[in-house]
Amino acid sequence: MKMVRLDKQKFNDFIRELSVEYSVYAPGKVSGKTGFIPVESGDEIDFTSTVTDMSAKSIFFPHSEVLFEYDEDGIRAAQTSHRPIAVWGMRSCDARSLVMLDRVFGSAVQMPEDEKFQDPYWKEKYNTSLIFGCACNEPLSTCFCNWFGGGPYNNDGMDVSVVDAGDVYLMEPVSEKGTDIIGKLSCYKDAAEEDKALAAKLASDADSMMIAPPDTDGLGERLTALFDEAVWEEISAKCVNCGACTFSCPTCHCFDMQDEGKGSRGKRVRIWDSCMFPIFTMEASGHNPRALSSARVRQRVMHKYSYYPENYGETLCTGCGRCVMVCPVNLDIREVLKRINVYNEQEK
Amino acid sequence: MSEWQPRILAILCNWCSYAGADLAGVSRMQYPPNIRVVRVPCSGRVDPLFIMKSLQSGFDGVLVSGCHPGDCHYISGNYIARRKFAVLKPLLEFIGIEPNRIQFSWISAGEGERFATVVTKITEDIRKLGPSTRLVKKL
């Protein structure tokens, strides 16, 4: 595959050209917080943060999404825009998360092959999307993407991999869609050999900045073995069970459905939910299988590092570090995983 | 209806304000037909959330009325209510909800005329403000 270079001075042209066919999303600031926002020109993009405050998942899986509306005349599907989505500037951790989410929304492993449910709301957006990733040259101290097979220059989930090389962006298509688009757009030139060398240098520099991961092999099994252990009480002691971690997480995807209606008119809305909330598992009878905080914290950890890997062969965590940053009580997932390791060896 | 007509929810306590509203009617006092009355036992029953919900639901204004201090059929329900409103109203004004959208009054069983006056006043106030938009939830 060929690498191309985009002069940053031409970045606006690039976005404009992309906008002809796509709704373009890119990192931007809303009221001081960074996330992925719809843009029409490069000027609206704010690319200063390594990890945006909010992840990119809400582009495809919004916090509140109307599924359908109803009235006396019947039920109508929610109105959606049919323009495909292009996302610019997704870090490897976010791009990888989309792959993980797509498995859930599009090819749930629990279902037989011919009955696999394709979530239309996700699929419609995701399948036609175009992801321009952006490698991290300066990973943060909270980044731990290298723990689970990722890395600052990992390309999973991207259609085009982008490297910020000073005055230019170096782009390399990593999927068919990526190749197509690179072929279609006009505002860049083929990359030179030095460019490729620079990209490789930046990649290895970035990799070297990452802190060496602990041993995560067999983490799932270890967790399963600890299911009934008191360690969860210790780990969860400081957790206040808010949803800051789950809502900022690029891979958390639990939702609730609510009907909002008045008389005979209304709509059904899918809303983010969090396994941290006590009512998440509240049953109609009033019984709550995860009434205690420890059970909920365990669930979150198990889901990410045991259940999902069991089903799909990789963890449901891309190591973006957002949960580490937002946790109001500094319950650091990295510390939790280390503690699991230690507990296994020493105390069990 | 051709012209915009505000719809105002009035939450009235059973013993004083609702009786005052009845008296206004019995006395054939005329006031604007824009209020929609909900009867509750006591102003003390009124949860501030009722007011928020009504605004969200699209009412253009809300009036809550109970017995004058000291008159409460339930001894002190209106005092309990008053504390809630004393906090709610400044808070809503603080965030920028128009002050006249939500109003509180004391109307006794004998104050039919006052009821008519209060309703006239709040209707005029809200007509001036125009349709409520700030907390309305569109379905």
Add this chain to the structure above:
Amino acid sequence: MTELPVKESSGSKKNSVLVLGAGIAGIQASLDLAEMGVAVHLIEETPTIGGRMPQLDKTFPTNDCSMCILAPKMSECVRHPLITLHIMSNLKEISGTPGDFTCRVIERAKYVDPVKCVSCGLCEEKCPVKIEDEFDVGLRKTKAISRYFLQSIPSEYTINKEHCLYLTKGVCKLCEKVCPTGAINYEDTDREIELNVGAVILATGIDPFDPIGFGQFGYHRYSNVVTSLEFERMLSASGPYGGHIEKASDGKPPKRLAFIQCVGSRDESIDRNYCSSACCMFAIKQSIIAKEHSKELEATIFYMDIRAFGKDFDKYYDKAENQYGVQFKRSKIADIKELPDGSLELKYTFENGDIQHETFDMVVLSIGLQPRMGSRELSEDLDIRLNRFGFCKSDTFHPLKTSREGVFVCGAMNSPKDIPESVVSASGAVAGAVSLLELERYDPSVSEEEEEKEKDVTGERPRVGVFVCHCGINIAGVVDVKNVAEFAKGLQNVEHSEDVMYACSTDCLETIKQRIEEHDLNRVVVAACTPRTHEPLFRDTISEAGLNPYLFEMANIRDQCSWAHMNEPEMATEKSKDLVEMGVGKARGLVPLSRLPIDIDPEALIVGGGLSGMTAALAIGDAGHDVYLIEREDVLGGNMRDIFFNFSGSDPQEFLAETIEKVENHDRIRVLLDSTIEDITGFVGNFRTVFKNVAGELEELTHGAVIVATGGNEHETSEYLYGSSSRIVTQKEFERMLHEGKFPAGKLREVVMVQCVGSREEGRMYCSRICCSKAVKNALELRKRKARANIYFAYRDIRTYGFAEEYYSELRDGGALFFRYTLENKPKVEKIRPDDPDSRIRVTVFDPVLEKDVVIDADLLVLATAIDAPEQNLELAKMLKVPLNSDGLFLEAHVKLRPVDFATEGIFVCGLAHCPKDMSESLAQAKAAGSRALTFLKKKSILAEGTIAEVRTDRCSGCGYCEEVCAYTAIEIDPEECVAVINDALCKGCGACVASCRCGALDLRGFTNQQLFSVFDSLEIEASEGI
């Protein structure tokens, strides 16, 4: 439905009572009797119940709205199945013996069929005859066909036959023509009925003094001189001027207002040498209210003495003076002159003889209270005696008995009274009446059979029936009723909708029942008039059709729609649709409610063995219930043991001895002397008390009611050198001195009495009420024994209210000297020989008449010391969870209408524990407390309200806010489970706890969050775009 005694009068004399007069006293007496299971015939002369109270705008000292507090009682009274109301009726004769009277009653013709009349008012509108409105004391006109006042109960119209053109001249009949229901009946005649009853209670009340023949103040000559009653109507928001005070001369609001006190009171020249007791407070109230209407207004009260002697009255007086700036001028009005601009020039004389002139815009005559017109005739008809002023005669020890056995009196009929005292006397009279009856305890709960008849609607989807009432043209004349009914058909869950001519008519009620059957309706909405009057009727109707009565909702499209928007028919129709939609919204979520029975233990506990406690014990014991009378001391009698005289000359000690004997020998009363209460737990009907008995052992009692009669203490003063000399004594000590004839050595020539020792000043901002009368009484006794003694009074206001005024005059006329002192200039007291414990006392007091100090070397100084609340009240109040006021006195549920009840059901108060009062008043209140307790004890069970709060314990975090905000102590936090627990017996269903519960753990049945949300959400409102 229930096992209530039948209300048929004849042949059931043993459990029926006739009450004459349906003012507040008559209403209270009827309600108390009916609650005990007694059938009541309530006879009222006018076309409505309510008496004088509805004429009042506000009531003192709380400024409660009079109608707000009275209306619920009125409707309760008229709805009670055991009360038969006879309006426009007069009692003509009582024959037979106590326990078995036959009463002849004339029911006057009403000329309007009350069953057909829907109170639409068309007749009044069309009637051509204007007459003076009695209710608004002539300030506005009414018609020959009318209702007495707008909120009359019953609300039906009647024809005034003296003025009706057809009935007097045979022409007109306009009302008949316009009446939509054919309710007019010119053929109606007076009817005579005979009622067989066991006892009679008279409560005919009072009339205001009519100053018209009393030239001095220019009433009816000067347009801006009005009576206090007229002024009250002016102040009233529902009055003729809509609450705007206007001068008759020019319609402008007055700026300077004068109140002249004692018009028709304390006036020997017109044979009214009694104090009307209420007018001082009435004037203070009116001045405060007038000032509230307009801040610029200046009010001056011209008075002789301000008699603010009731509970918290002095604080009110103080508020008027210091907070509202009302001027108080102690002076005599010499003359009033009308100036050309209609203002009035008052000439008045101060105590020192100074004469002043001052101009006012309006003068209010504080008219006194006098016996009701026709009371002399009535007394002859009924063979009862009156006192010299024409009030019904009763004696000190039996204040609620008339001269005829079995006939009781209450309210202001036997002496001028304000509202709470009338209410007290009414309940008290009931105690007398029930002692003549044979009453069984009864069970008001719904029988199982009845319960089974009720259709189970749980799990059914709502099937709502809507009935939209035309109310003749009352609604249909404005609202497009058919359109509304049609609209309702389209609403979610509405199974049936129709318009009906008169929803409340018998045939329509049948229709509703049929439709419930036909369409299998499980919720009913009636869009008609106000639920405040009609909800009970419709609830009964759907109940007869097998639906739980709470599955009903009303939309008020008459009182609050068609009547209020008569000129905007389209908008009124739109509003009606919305109201129906909201009604359906509420109805959708309604669920059946039941009123759970709470068993009642038949015994009563009375705390305190003084006169009040003993009297209450006898009232309950005589009604056949066991009573525990607990007393800390080793002897019964309390403060009464120190009382030896009274004005009437009868012997208090003899009466006390009789009472103690009756109590001690009563087979229903267990006297527990030398005993102290350790703990009281439980609630109405189910109290449990642990006390330490005479042997020092703990004993436990169970009982259904508690009466607090803990009395009061004489204030221990250190003022005026008390304690330093044998010649300085309190009135209590002085009374014993008089009784025992043991006076200080030597001649007793100069006796000084100082009033208000410890009362009405910092630390005790209340009047001890009885000290003035007591001092006067003792002074008169002294006069009897030592005719040559000179008696001097140092006082602030002489408060010999009621008939005690006569004795005050007697003393004054007999030469006693009175010096008024002020707080700033109290009498000075010194011992002539400081070291001698028997020294004579030199009293220096400023005489405001002579404007100089007067020095008296007294042989005896008698101090009228205050009455204190016992300190133990606090502990008892905590145990009972009832409140004390800032003076340490027990605080009743409502100072006007529930003067012996606590907000917490099943607990009552009487005597000095409530506030200072005299012997007769204590007796009346003790009987009242007994009666009120019997309204519970006479039932085997009481029914909890249907609309009460409930807890979802899984949501409750036990923060205790609900407990704090509940005025009825109906919620407690269970200390073990840390969750709120509601006592169904005590919950009144106000919902304050529900709205105060952040956790959503509480809800109010009948007004649940869900139900109310569905009302707020029911309307389709075109939402505007958010900005």
Add this chain to the structure above:
Amino acid sequence: MSMVNNLRKTIKELLAEKKIDLFIVWEKGSLPLSATPLFITSEDEADRAVFDITCGNNLSVYFTKDRKQFSDKKVGIAVKGCDARSVVLNILEKQIDRRNVVITGVPCHGVLDKKKVLDKTDGREVLEMIDDGDTVTLKGKGYELSFDRSEILSSSCLACIYPDAQECDIFIGDARAEIPNENRLKEIKEFEALSSSERWANTRAEYEKCIRCYACRNVCPSCYCNVCFVDQNDPGWIGNTCEFTDSMIFHIIRNLHVAGRCVECGACERACPMDINLLQLNRKVAMEVKDRFGDIAGLDINGKPAMADFREDEKQDFIMG
């Protein structure tokens, strides 16, 4: 440092004398700007206890977690002035048994607000922070910044008048009583001075950010309902969507629910991942409660919470005349 040593010593003593089963305190967090709660049950853990500018968490929140998890334990807790008021409030509201808690006051000179720090660094990551009492120095990749400590203090601390516990069993050092603070209501008054529509625009912009993660609620010691009203669904009080009206009403009602109960510790604002200036409304409400009812939440252990109380002669200027 001696303060922290004294704190550690106190914890050890309490544990050694078996006066407590557990001590709740802060320890150094995994990030330079964070401290993290620490639950000490044995003396050897006590040396991990710290108290510094990073210790923003109001630890009293843990008493009501999992339905009063410590109800059968004797608990010691380290508190700042605001935290102490939370403890008092929870005692008044029967969530904590006074007899079972050893309130240990620590002298507070304010805690930092991470957002303010990141504003200082233009969003650059902080790798090290040094607080010398007056000046704070931040270090990161390629930069070092020093500035006045007050510039990064939480808005709650800037308005604080009770930095130290007014009700406590032990105080590490000398507790200060109420301290003057002229600027206490400055921001509120300034906001009030804006026009109604300006205020609305402002509020809307802030609360539109809300992602309904409920971190504000969950770190709040006054928010301990078993099921928060917003989570209840029979009936559902308000929607859980991110639609502005739903979020706004959630916050309005939450504010009313903590009216007279909010100790203005600022935990909510610091916890908000979307940087909403949550405390502004809380402080406005607290100001009204103080003005109208004379109450300051959690100050009087013998008092009654404001919203469970009333006085007959209260100001009622908001009632239609």
